[in-house]
Amino acid sequence: MYHRIWTFSNFLLIIGSIIYIWFFRPHDSILIVISQFSAQIAMILFIFNVNMYFIFLLIRKTKQRKVKIRLATFSRYFMKWHIKIAITATLLIIGHSWINLFKIGPILGYGHIKMLMGYTSFIFLLVTLFAGYLRHKKASGFRKKFHRIIAMTFTVIFLIHMLIPI
Template identity: 40%
Template sequence: MIARWLSINMLTVLLILLWSWYQGYDSNEILAGKVLAQAAFILFLINLNMYFIFLLIRKSKIRKVKITLAKISKRMMKYHVAIAVTASLLIIVHAVIMITALFEDLWKAKTASGMITWIILAVLLFSGLLRRRKSTGMRRKFHYMMAFVFFAFVFLHIFV
């Protein structure tokens, strides 16, 4: 199960890299923006995997697997906020670079989907902040639901 999930992660990253390579770039500025966005995607994917680690802990019937995954998740959760902040900063730099490079094309579908995705990211980060202050079941569910909504819009933004 874990090997399958890691394979899906690697295939997703590979698919995005190949799509980016296929689309090409007009300038070095756009290339830099794409590279920053790809780095941010990988960081967000690492954070999203926390949900699946916790899911495997709950669903696994093998005690040794549960203990191993709990140790991994304990180490990973220490860096969850730092990874999210770093990825968010990379996204902001990506947005600034792309807006300056493609200023005349601001009203295209790619840019509009990016703006919507950025708004969803802001809601996701705010839900994480609320969850960090006081963790309730509703805040936890809303935070991970927003994470999946954000990822869906990221894919929409990438492949538009």
């Protein structure tokens, strides 16, 4: 039941952001369009990575052995891509940030709430990457929990940043 709600939420978030960005926030500048596109792809990649937590949660909570085996097999394969996806999404966000700092910042103002939430989400992204690096080097219970909490906090902050209108 919960996995269906979570899947629907992911689908709604991706489709909703596509509709919002491409139909309600169009821009004339090709750089802004590139920025929007890179942010869109990065968001999808980050959501994909965050979903790993919920896959592991389902593995722990489900009583059905076949479901556990399928999810465990998928997660073993996917975890090989987790770091690569995070780095790719981060590079896309760096491009998005630079373009917006130079094109949107002077127009909107560097102290606008959208920009401030962007700065905050970028800082949490860096902390998430650092926590992931520490967890990768030595997976203690504290490092695992810290990485998960920071990643979820980052996800909430970047979603707030995304939803704030200009």
